[in-house]
Amino acid sequence: MTNLLSRLFGRAKKGSGATAKDRLRFVLQHDRINLPPERMEEMKSEILAVIVKYLVVDKDRVEIDLEQRDRTHSKLVAEIPVAIHTPSANSKPVADSGAPADAAESNGADAELADDDSAVEAAKSDSPKDAKEAKADEDEEDKKP
Amino acid sequence: MGGKVVTISSGKGGVGKTTATANLGISLASLGKKVVVIDADIGLRNLDVIMGLENRIVYDLVDVVEGRSKLRQAMIKHKKFDDLFLIPAAQTRDKMAVSPEDMVKLANELREDFDYILIDSPAGIERGFRNALEPADEVLIVTNPEVSAVRDADRIIGLIEAADKGPGKLIINRLKTELVKKGEMLSSDDVFDILGLSIVGIIPEDELVLSASNSGIPVTLNMQSKAGMAFNNVARRVIGEDVPFMNLDENPGILQRLAKLLNGR
Numbered sequence: 001m002t003n004l005l006s007r008l009f010g011r012a013k014k015g016s017g018a019t020a021k022d023r024l025r026f027v028l029q030h031d032r033i034n035l036p037p038e039r040m041e042e043m044k045s046e047i048l049a050v051i052v053k054y055l056v057v058d059k060d061r062v063e064i065d066l067e068q069r070d071r072t073h074s075k076l077v078a079e080i081p082v083a084i085h086t087p088s089a090n091s092k093p094v095a096d097s098g099a100p101a102d103a104a105e106s107n108g109a110d111a112e113l114a115d116d117d118s119a120v121e122a123a124k125s126d127s128p129k130d131a132k133e134a135k136a137d138e139d140e141e142d143k144k145p
Numbered sequence: 146m147g148g149k150v151v152t153i154s155s156g157k158g159g160v161g162k163t164t165a166t167a168n169l170g171i172s173l174a175s176l177g178k179k180v181v182v183i184d185a186d187i188g189l190r191n192l193d194v195i196m197g198l199e200n201r202i203v204y205d206l207v208d209v210v211e212g213r214s215k216l217r218q219a220m221i222k223h224k225k226f227d228d229l230f231l232i233p234a235a236q237t238r239d240k241m242a243v244s245p246e247d248m249v250k251l252a253n254e255l256r257e258d259f260d261y262i263l264i265d266s267p268a269g270i271e272r273g274f275r276n277a278l279e280p281a282d283e284v285l286i287v288t289n290p291e292v293s294a295v296r297d298a299d300r301i302i303g304l305i306e307a308a309d310k311g312p313g314k315l316i317i318n319r320l321k322t323e324l325v326k327k328g329e330m331l332s333s334d335d336v337f338d339i340l341g342l343s344i345v346g347i348i349p350e351d352e353l354v355l356s357a358s359n360s361g362i363p364v365t366l367n368m369q370s371k372a373g374m375a376f377n378n379v380a381r382r383v384i385g386e387d388v389p390f391m392n393l394d395e396n397p398g399i400l401q402r403l404a405k406l407l408n409g410r
Contacts, residue, residue: 014328015328016330017335018328020291020330021331021335021339023292024295027292031296031299031300071306071341072306
């Protein structure tokens with residue numbers, strides 16, 4: 001009945017054919033690199049665990065995904081936003097000089113990040129409090145339009 | 146170099162490899178080609194019954210490989226076509242009785258006298274598949290528009306490419322047009338998107354295929370059958386003809402018919 005109604009009102013429900021396609025894509029991605037989804041998740045958290053030792057990472061926005069162009073070409077693409085270290089937690093240098101923050105973000109986990117002084121400094125800082133504040137600062141920055 | 150060796154494989158069993166092999170053999174023969182079909186599924190012989198030749202078997206593939214019979218003695222001529230032969234699988238042995246090298250030797254011998262040597266590969270990715278793959282010049286992969294069949298096809302395609310026999314071509318078998326229209330079945334385009342191989346055949350679901358295997362008369366010999374026509378088209382593409390894909394939409398709705406009328410088609 002619901003089926004009939006939804007059809008009458010033109011609410012095109014996604015057919016099982018489309019579900020089949022999505023599921024196949026997912027399963028083949030993992031078949032082709034011979035790494036089951038669970039192991040992939042394990043790997044992601046291990047990668048993150050290493051990065052977190054050096055940088056403050058916005059864990060909610062981390063994206064590590066497998067991209068597949070075709071059967072023989074796959075790549076792992078990671079976007080890992082890191083917090084920018086602020087010399088003084090009270091001032092807002094990040095907000096004022098938007099450029100470095102942007103750069104760090106768009107670079108994600110790129111090698112360039114290591115060259116970014118602020119990011120490296122944040123990593124070197126042994127004080128977890130410092131790091132937390134830096135993260136909080138960045139979050140605040142995010143909320144601004 | 147003479148004849149061409151075409152291996153028909155699938156990964157998953159039951160998708161219609163043997164049916165496809167039998168029908169391709171018949172179609173190629175009816176196009177005037179000299180054809181031999183080899184059942185490489187040792188221990189699970191089936192191509193003979195699909196082709197209606199089960200009563201004539203004296204020697205089989207393993208007999209030839211082990212030297213108990215001459216190649217010619219094991220070749221069974223088809224009832225309708227003088228240039229179509231079957232080399233049956235042994236029923237009481239297993240796949241290890243034949244090696245990939247044996248198959249290459251056999252195929253090379255057959256190349257001299259035949260235009261096409263079709264090899265019906267067993268399901269799976271083990272020895273039997275290796276036997277069928279080794280002598281291949283071209284590989285056709287049969288799949289159904291279903292999750293498990295496509296997944297297994299992908300696995301087989303990877304192995305075919307790793308063996309330098311790629312890229313291979315797809316035969317999508319048992320496509321149900323009405324279900325595709327309702328969005329309840331993978332379309333041939335979906336399968337192409339996922340597997341990325343070119344499609345050499347789209348065979349619609351057709352009850353006549355079952356009647357054909359019941360009676361041992363492959364469905365290509367039935368002019369009424371859409372599946373038969375589709376298999377015939379595959380054969381023509383295999384020999385290099387450019388054949389458009391059939392319109393599988395059997396019962397166009399009234400709106401579509403009206404649209405066709407208005408478009409003057």
